[in-house]
Structures are given as structure tokens and as C-alpha cells.
Amino acid sequence: MGIIEIEGMKFYAYHGHFTAEQIVGNNFEVYVRLETECVKAAESDNLEDALNYQAVYETIKEAMQIKSALLENVSKRMLDALYEKFPVIKKATIKISKMNPPMGGEMERVSVTMER
Known part of the structure; x- marks a missing residue:
């Protein structure tokens, strides 16, 4: 068994509960941890005998391009896609961070982590 981690993937996307977030967009950072043989x-x-990191990145990138109100929804979409495309994955953890979220105060990020 091994662990593959892809860290610091940066995306500009349109996720958020507020209409302005879905129009203006925001910066996001994604981390994925995959347990596989x-x-x-x-x-x-x-x-051909490995889990292709580039294909994993492209799968995450595609999922980030679909608007969602909640990071939980984006995380689930990523997990679903990863397990569908890469049956060799035994366990996956996804962490999505919204940078400088519009929450009425100063903060670096808010994050959601899900695993399956």
C-alpha cells in the first residue's frame, strides 16, 4: 500500500452560497491524499502500473469548474469522480479551501475535508 498526495492545487472558481460569489468567483486550494497499491x-x-497523477489532477480540475453553493458538494463530486475513474483507490481524502472567504471578518481561508 502507498500514499499519493497532491498538494497546493490552485483554482479560480465560482463556488459559494452568495450570488456575488457565484458571479465574481474566488481562489481555492485543493489537497488530495490517495491510498492505493x-x-x-x-x-x-x-x-501503466501506477495511479496517474496527471489524470487525477484533471479529474479534480473538471470538478472545480462546476458551480456549487457548498464546498461539501464540490468535495463529494470530486470523491465520486475519483472512485469512478480510478478503481485502484482504496481511500481518498479531499480538502478544499476557499481563500479569503467573504464572512465579515479577516481570515485566510475556510476549508472542508471529506474522505471515503
């Missing part, structure tokens, strides 16, 4: 890829040194 890595022994075959480690031995063969062949991408």
Missing part, C-alpha cells in the same frame, strides 16, 4: 509500479517503473 504502489508495489507493482515501484517494481516495474511503468506509468
Whole structure:
């Protein structure tokens, strides 16, 4: 078993409860942690035996492009897509952070983490 982490993926997207958030958009950061079998890829040194990080990134990018009111919804969509496209995933954790959220005070980010 191995763990693959993709950290600091940055996107501009239109997620949020407020209408202005869905029009103006905001910066988001995504982290994914995937547990999968890595022994075959480690031995063969062949991408076909590995979980393709680029394909994982593209799956997350596609999910970020669909507007949602809640980060929980975006997270679920990502998890659904990852498990559908990559059956070798044993466990996945997704963390989505909205940078500088419009919550009436100064804060760096608000985040939602979900795992399956």
C-alpha cells in the first residue's frame, strides 16, 4: 500500500452560497491524499502500473469548474469522480479551501475535508 498526495492545487472558481460569489468567483486550494497499491509500479517503473497523477489532477480540475453553493458538494463530486475513474483507490481524502472567504471578518481561508 502507498500514499499519493497532491498538494497546493490552485483554482479560480465560482463556488459559494452568495450570488456575488457565484458571479465574481474566488481562489481555492485543493489537497488530495490517495491510498492505493504502489508495489507493482515501484517494481516495474511503468506509468501503466501506477495511479496517474496527471489524470487525477484533471479529474479534480473538471470538478472545480462546476458551480456549487457548498464546498461539501464540490468535495463529494470530486470523491465520486475519483472512485469512478480510478478503481485502484482504496481511500481518498479531499480538502478544499476557499481563500479569503467573504464572512465579515479577516481570515485566510475556510476549508472542508471529506474522505471515503
